[in-house]
Amino acid sequence: MQPYRIFIGYDPREAVAYHACVQSIIDWCKEPGKLQFTPVRGQRRDGSNDFIYARFLVPHLCGFSGRALFLDGDMIVRADVRELFDLPMLYRGVRVVKHDYKTKHLVKYLGNKNEDYPRKNWSSVVMWDCGFFPHRILTPEFVAKSSGSYLHRFEWLKDDQIGDLPAEWNHLTMEYEPNPAAKLYHYTVGTPCFHEFRIQEGADEWYSTYRRLIAPIDHGR
Template sequence: MIECAHIVVGFDQREAIAYHTFTQSIIEKSSIPVLFIPLAVNTLKNYKETHHDRSNDFIYSRFLTPYLNDYKGWAIFADGDMICQADIKELLDLRDPNKALLVVKHKYETKQKEKYLGNVNENYPRKNWSSLMLWNCSHPKHKILTPDFIASQTGKYLHRFSWLDDDDIGELPKEWNWLAIEYPINTSAKLIHYTLGTPCFLDYRDTDMAIQWHETQKRLLQGFE
């Protein structure tokens, strides 16, 4: 069987260009086929969003990743406000069958009280761990993650991975979820995460490492100008 990267990407119509720019960056660097699932609310027929405390449209539905993959194999979830600068196969090669999922285990407090579109940027345990997840979809503990279950849970429960034990959560290198502005400039980061605001927004157009996003967007739009 040909290896294929299954990638669920957060989609919010308010920054749709971010999704397309991110997927462009993955395609450009990937050495294996990729299968993208845009996590758009209008396509999730079995999931009804009941949460009102969300800063984007996929803040809770991201936990549907094992369900969307029929609880089989491995899949990646990533926020749409990212740029990939490495072969996505390198991330898949970090799979550990002994773990339910793997994440970058950030340990930081945000420098900013506000982020894109005026959303409050709070500090909380395991902040940004769930923004990039390498899922072992077949892990038995994920069977609980059905659409109805996720719709009924709090952000605290889901984003802290409360259905898992700490030993179930593997660790990825920080370079695979490098937080622009929050962390020092690192142009060699494998995946840049514009967590405070994608450079598509005017307020973040010229922030740290924004040039990498703009260069990718230009290649995406090549031929349309």
């Protein structure tokens, strides 16, 4: 049985977001026994988050073999992740949602700058073909010395080696128009766990997921 290997960014400043993301995946998965979660955390280079560069070590962590999914932690899913694992890679090294937008918010959670740059948020949901040969360059040493722009734009790959994911698998709340059919809410400006972002598209679903996460176990008492 091939597991669904899922790497999720973990930021201790919003640890609850990681756990809510995991809970949502379990809730929707028809084969939860195949789920294999790994929190991703690395050395912080800037004011963003700990896992911003560590995500590019997923192929290395998987022994450059098989497939794996990376997700930022500030998300909940609304469909079965099997849909992503069932997509053919078609000789692509990765599949991503190819966002093309300018942010509506210059400041995001915890006062961090929210700057525009090419291919912004492409790397926030990544289906990896870990065995794709060009990924062999992604060693810890190489990732440590590479620039953020090089990594987040997938510049070690040719453009035709970067495949697409359906847009509903990385819907940016507070940036895009509401989409009730979204299969993944990405709270990219700020997760509802932060007071100032508690009211936004998908906030009710985030809190519902959170409540299931912390609900006490009923021992029949």
